[in-house]
Amino acid sequence: METPEAARSDPKWVDCMTLAFPRELPMQYEFEELRFYVRACYPHYYNLITRMLNSKRAKVVTVTDNPGIGKSLFYAYFFLRYRAENEATSIITISFAKENNASVLKEVVVWKGDRVVAATSNSLAIGNLIEKAEKEAKSNVIHLYNGSPKIAAASARAVCFTSSDKSWFDHIKKSQYRPKLFMPLWDLRELQTAAKALHLSVLGGDESPKALNQDEVEVRFITFGGIVREYLASDQDFVYQRQHDIEKMVGQFNDAGIARRLLQDLESEMVLGC
Numbered sequence: 001m002e003t004p005e006a007a008r009s010d011p012k013w014v015d016c017m018t019l020a021f022p023r024e025l026p027m028q029y030e031f032e033e034l035r036f037y038v039r040a041c042y043p044h045y046y047n048l049i050t051r052m053l054n055s056k057r058a059k060v061v062t063v064t065d066n067p068g069i070g071k072s073l074f075y076a077y078f079f080l081r082y083r084a085e086n087e088a089t090s091i092i093t094i095s096f097a098k099e100n101n102a103s104v105l106k107e108v109v110v111w112k113g114d115r116v117v118a119a120t121s122n123s124l125a126i127g128n129l130i131e132k133a134e135k136e137a138k139s140n141v142i143h144l145y146n147g148s149p150k151i152a153a154a155s156a157r158a159v160c161f162t163s164s165d166k167s168w169f170d171h172i173k174k175s176q177y178r179p180k181l182f183m184p185l186w187d188l189r190e191l192q193t194a195a196k197a198l199h200l201s202v203l204g205g206d207e208s209p210k211a212l213n214q215d216e217v218e219v220r221f222i223t224f225g226g227i228v229r230e231y232l233a234s235d236q237d238f239v240y241q242r243q244h245d246i247e248k249m250v251g252q253f254n255d256a257g258i259a260r261r262l263l264q265d266l267e268s269e270m271v272l273g274c
Contacts, residue, residue: 017197026095026107028147037194059177067163068229075161087113090137096147
């Protein structure tokens with residue numbers, strides 16, 4: 001069902017199937033494709049998040065779920081739409097990396113409308129750049145995180161797009177104004193539509209690019225389920241390697257000790273969705 005906000009929006013954001021990926025957007029993991037698929041759930045999630053932030057029912061919203069489901073693509077959609085609909089707002093986009101199991105600032109880009117105001121990946125300059133941008137924007141600012149920080153911004157509104165991160169989840173659960181939203185898995189029909197909309201072709205070895213055929217579509221879905229990273233990959237060798245990794249992990253369950261350890265690790269990292 002279309003929300004009132006979606007009805008008032010530019011149809012581009014509700015009806016489009018693909019968008020050009022913003023190359024200057026800082027990413028936790030590099031995205032090499034020129035365009036990305038816009039899922040039907042994106043407008044709904046966008047409206048829900050902006051409504052929560054604008055009503056002050058939330059200060060920091062975290063969008064999460066399984067790795068590879070496409071949270072970073074929703075981050076790109078959210079950024080593009082928010083920038084277009086809030087031209088006077090400063091948007092501080094920040095990517096984070098994990099080093100020795102700790103969150104580390106990777107890159108920051110500050111936007112005002114469609115302009116890049118400032119950008120750096122210099123670890124010594126990132127903190128000062130963020131502080132300067134917040135001071136100049138006063139209260140009209142929002143943070144968008146790709147990957148999870150150590151702590152939330154002290155005063156600004158923020159949206160964090162991240163996989164499960166126990167340290168971050170422990171931090172945000174201390175406040176009722178820091179809710180989590182869970183992205184849904186892709187179903188087969190949605191993945192097929194995405195592959196067609198993106199004109200997906202695959203490369204493997206010395207072969208020429210060729211369209212992803214129906215048999216390969218179903219094999220990928222059976223193997224990877226609703227995880228879009230592998231399903232929509234254009235590098236067939238990458239897909240084969242990921243399939244091998246899964247088979248190797250499943251094979252480890254033949255060893256009772258390893259199986260027990262894997263289950264313990266899974267239990268410690270599990271986050272229940274709603």
